[in-house]
Amino acid sequence: MLSTSPSLDALISEFSKFPTIGRKTAQRLALYILKQPQAEVERLASTLLDVKSNVKTCSVCCNITEVDPCSICTSQKRDRKLVCVVEEPSDVLAIEKTNEYRGMYHVLGGSLSPLDGIGPDEIRAHELVSRVNGEIEEIILALNPNVEGEATTHYLSRLLKPLGVNVTRIARGIPIGSELEFADIATVSRALEGRIAV
Secondary structure (H helix, E strand, O other), X not given: OOOOOHHHHHHHHHHOOOOOOOHHHHHHHHHHHHHOOHHHHXXXXXXHHXXXXXXXXXXXXXXXXXXXXXXXXXXXXXXXXXXXXEOOXXXXXXXXXXXXXXXEEEEOOOOOEHHHOEOHHHOOHHHHHHHOOOOOOEEEEOOOOOHHHHHHHHHHHHHHHHHOXXXXXXXXXXXXXXXXXXXXXXXXXHHHHOXXXX
16 A cells, blocks of 8 residues: 555554554544644643543552542442452443442452463452451452453452452343443343342
């Protein structure tokens, strides 16, 4: 393909690194940016730099936040006896959209995947164990229903049960092989309500 603009090619290449963005979509995005007024592009660039500079990980739940600890961990309206364990911050957003769950969270930052070199030390399992105290009564494992999520659920339940905390998992309303963040609100709500002991 004949290139007329190395700068545009570089932008297309950067966009194509995004998840689920193929070369054609990356090209459309780059051409859209090119058509925008200078002020809009500068605002986008500034927003990208701001999010990278300001967003950090909560020292308690490991979710993304701009203040540490995050607003969920400091809220007096949350049930501190209940902790929902998820893989990624996007899963917290999916559960919060239901307006059904009022407990705390713990974000692992991934799931066990030995083939990809992700073992127990690469997820925040030890941080979860260190949070277990007399205050926490139940830990809900709300991990993706795929091979990695199942392996992580099994590993965490073995790790947590000896600590005397009730360990449950969300019900099977989420289809096997899918991801929590893409499930509809009603399905996530029913899965939380129908959680089972592990």
